[in-house]
Amino acid sequence: MTTADTPQDLTGKLLIAMPGMGDPRFEHTVVFLCAHSDEGAMGLIVNKRVPAIALDDLLGQLEIATGDGSHGHAVHFGGPVEGARGFVLHSGDAPDYPGTLQVDKGFAMTATRDILVDIARGDGPDNTLAALGYSGWGPGQLENELRQNAWLTVDADTAIVFDPDDRSKWVRALKSLGIDPLVLSSDGGSA
Numbered sequence: 424m425t426t427a428d429t430p431q432d433l434t435g436k437l438l439i440a441m442p443g444m445g446d447p448r449f450e451h452t453v454v455f456l457c458a459h460s461d462e463g464a465m466g467l468i469v470n471k472r473v474p475a476i477a478l479d480d481l482l483g484q485l486e487i488a489t490g491d492g493s494h495g496h497a498v499h500f501g502g503p504v505e506g507a508r509g510f511v512l513h514s515g516d517a518p519d520y521p522g523t524l525q526v527d528k529g530f531a532m533t534a535t536r537d538i539l540v541d542i543a544r545g546d547g548p549d550n551t552l553a554a555l556g557y558s559g560w561g562p563g564q565l566e567n568e569l570r571q572n573a574w575l576t577v578d579a580d581t582a583i584v585f586d587p588d589d590r591s592k593w594v595r596a597l598k599s600l601g602i603d604p605l606v607l608s609s610d611g612g613s614a
Contacts, residue, residue, distance in 0.1 A: 502558030
């Protein structure tokens with residue numbers, strides 16, 4: 424594979440679903456890419472909540488005492504893969520939890536119990552987003568979807584990713600690219 428054929432590393436970027444992408448699970452979604460390489464990609468949807476489940480509910484199921492830090496936190500639908508598996512996307516200011524994937528200076532992802540205990544106590548990272556499941560792509564799959572105009576990409580912004588107003592994230596991510604969502608067409612094309 425030549426350098427020109429090497430896919431751009433989109434780790435730490437946001438994927439913004441284009442209208443008419445064809446998969447209702449990703450309609451109007453914003454996905455934070457935790458990892459991207461020639462082996463595939465993994466990310467978490469940051470703007471769709473799991474209905475009727477709060478973080479305190481999950482903590483109770485895991486027999487973790489709830490506290491001031493967890494009250495009112497939503498649980499997001501991270502994606503259709505391994506829907507019972509939990510992940511916490513968080514700011515990079517967290518302690519060094521075992522198994523943490525440090526995405527970049529601003530973002531990390533942890534899938535271990537100890538971060539949930541700290542969040543419940545109010546000792547966790549400044550910004551967190553809990554998710555069940557993840558979004559995954561095999562080798563070349565995401566690149567193919569990008570060529571088919573299914574996604575736009577933009578630098579991740581903590582103000583968008585961690586904002587509790589999930590309904591505005593898709594529009595705000597598009598506007599960060601200078602795109603008015605009202606002018607987007609669901610008909611793809613290429614120049």
